[in-house]
Amino acid sequence: MTAKKKDKADDALRESEHRYRNLFEYSSDAIFIHDDKGHMLNVNQRAVDMLGYTRDELLALSMVDYHPQEVVDVAMAAYNELAKAGHGRFDSKFRKKDGSLIDVAISAQPIEPVSAVFQTLVRDITYRKRAEEALRATVNYSRNLIETSLDPLVTISAEGKITDVNKATVKTTGVSRERLIGSDFVDYFTEPEKAHDGYLKVFEQGQVTDYPLAIRHTSGAITDVLFNASVYRNEQGQVLGVFAAARDITKLKRMEKELREKNDETVLFTYTVSHDLKSPLVTIKTFLGYLEQDILKQDAARMEKDIGYISGAADKMSRLLDDVLEFSRVGRKMNPSVEAPLQTIVKDALDLVAGQISARGVQVEVTEEPALLYGDRPLLVEVFQNLVDNAVKFMGDQAAPLVEIGVEPKGDEWVFFVRDNGIGIDPRHQGKVFGLFEKLNPDTEGNGIGLAMMRRIVEVHGGKIWLESAGSGKGTTFRFTLSKTKLQRT
C-alpha cells in the first residue's frame, strides 16, 4: 500500500469514524455500548442527558442497574431473550439519578455479527406513554360516565340497530350487552311501532324530548320511561346515529296513581258528606212546611210527629258533622308514634268496652304472642276498641259469644285479627262495610262511620284492613296489617 493510498484509506476511516462519532453523540436515542455481561464500554451524550448521571457514573454501572427494582426481573428476561436471538426490542422503565422513572423503548444488537460487544439504543417514550394513558383515561372516563348513569343509555345506528348500551340498559331489559348490541332497538318496548316512530322523529328533527315509552324486561316487568334522544355526528358533521337516554318514571307514575286515588277519595268523601248532610236538610225543610200546615189545621197529633222528624234529622246532622270532623282529623293531627306491646293496647281497648262485654256475657280471649305495634297509640287502641265493640254488637242470639284477638307474622308485617262467632256478614255486602256512612243494618245505633274510620286509621299507619265471613250466622273475622318497624305515612 502506497503512502498516498494509505493516507486515503486513513482519511476514509477517519471520515467514517467521524460520521459514526457524530451519529453516536448526537443521536436522539441514548446509546449504550456494553459487553455480553452488561459492563458498560461507552455511552453517548444523550444517555447522560436522559438519566442525569455523569458519563463516568454511567460507565460504572451495568444495563441492569438502570432499571428500577420492580421491572428488573422482566428486563433481565428480555435481555436474555435478546442475547439468545442476537437482537430484539422491548419496552421497559429506567430510573434516573434523581429517582424519577421514565418509559423507554430498548433495542439492542451486536456491534459486529460475531462480537460480544453490544450496542443498545434506548428511546425515551415517556411522552408517548403519557399520551396513550391520557387517551385511555379519557375513554375510561366517558365509559364510566355512561356506565354510572342510572338511566338506560343506548346508541342506535341509522338502520335502527343498537350499537352501544350501558349497564342500566342491561338491567332494565334483562338482556346481555352482547345480545343487545346489533339487535333491533324497537324489540325491547311494549309498543314497538311507537318506539320506531320516536326514533324516526329523532332523525327528522334532530332530537326528541320526554318521549313516553315502556321497556319490557325479559321477566315481563314493565318500566315506564321518558326518552330524550338526539342524533350524534362525526367531526365532518355527518349523522352517525342516535344517542338516547331513558328516564325511569315508574316511581313517578306510581305517585301519580296514588295522588289520583287520594283525589278520588277526596271527591268521594265530599260527595258522601254533601249527600248525607243534604238528606236531613231535606227532612227539616219539608217537615217545617208540614208543621205550618199543622198549625193552621190545629193538628196537634201530627205537629208532634213532624217535630219528631225535624229534631231527629237535626240530631243526625249534628252527629254527622262530629264524625266528619273526627274522620278528617285522622292523618292530619296525629300523636307522635310510639312502640307498644299488643297486649297493653288490647287491654286499654277492652277496658273501654268492658260494659258492653259483660252486659252481653261475651268471653274475650287475647293471644299471648308477643308483638310490638308502632304508631299513634290512642288511634291503635280505637281500632281494637271498635272491632271488639262491633263484634259484641253483632253477636245475635249466640249462646256462647266469643271474641278472639290474635296476631300472625307475615314478612315484615303483623296481621292482627279480631274474630267473633256472631251473626256474620253476607258476602254480597262485605264490599260496602268500610265505606263512609255505610250501614248494613239501619236499626243499629251510630252513623256507619266506625269501619270507615278503622280503615282510615289503619291506612294512615301504612296497613290494610279487610274482613272474612262465610256468611250470615258464621261469625266474622276482621284482619288488619301494620308494619313491624316503622310508620309508613302515605
Place this chain on the structure above:
Amino acid sequence: MITGQPIVILLVEDDPAHAEIVRRNLKDFRVANRIYHVEDGQAALDYLFHQADYADPQSSPQPQLILLDLRLPKVDGLEVLRRIKEDNDLKRIPTVVLTTSDAESDLITAYGNGAGSYLVKPVDFEKFTKLMDVFGYYWLAWNRFPE
C-alpha cells in the same frame, strides 16, 4: 180526562222521614194506590225477585212502578237499577230515581243503567210538594202501564 188505575208502587228509601214525605204526598193524591216500602237495596232485590222475606206474591205483589233512592245500605241503588234492567220481566217496570244526589256521575250511571226518570229531592217544602204533585199526575194519572 184522567184514566189511571190504582197501581202498586215499590218505594226503596232508607230514610224513614223521606219515605213519610213520599207517602203523604201520594196519599193526598190518590187513595187507591198501594205503596210498599223497603229500606235497603238488598230488600228491594229480595222483594222484586220474590226472595227471603218477600217470597209470597200475595203480601209482596209485583209493582207497576219503582221509586228508587240511590244511596242505600247493603246494595247501592245504581246496582239495584242494573239488576232490575237486566231481568227480562222486571225491566218493563218503569223505575224512577228519587235522590238527594245531583252528581253528574250518578245521573249518567242511572240513565245508563236504565232509569226512566231522575228526580232530585228539593231542599224546599213547596218545591218538594210540587214535585210529588207533578210526579203523581204524570205517573199515577196519565201514564199507562202494561196489564
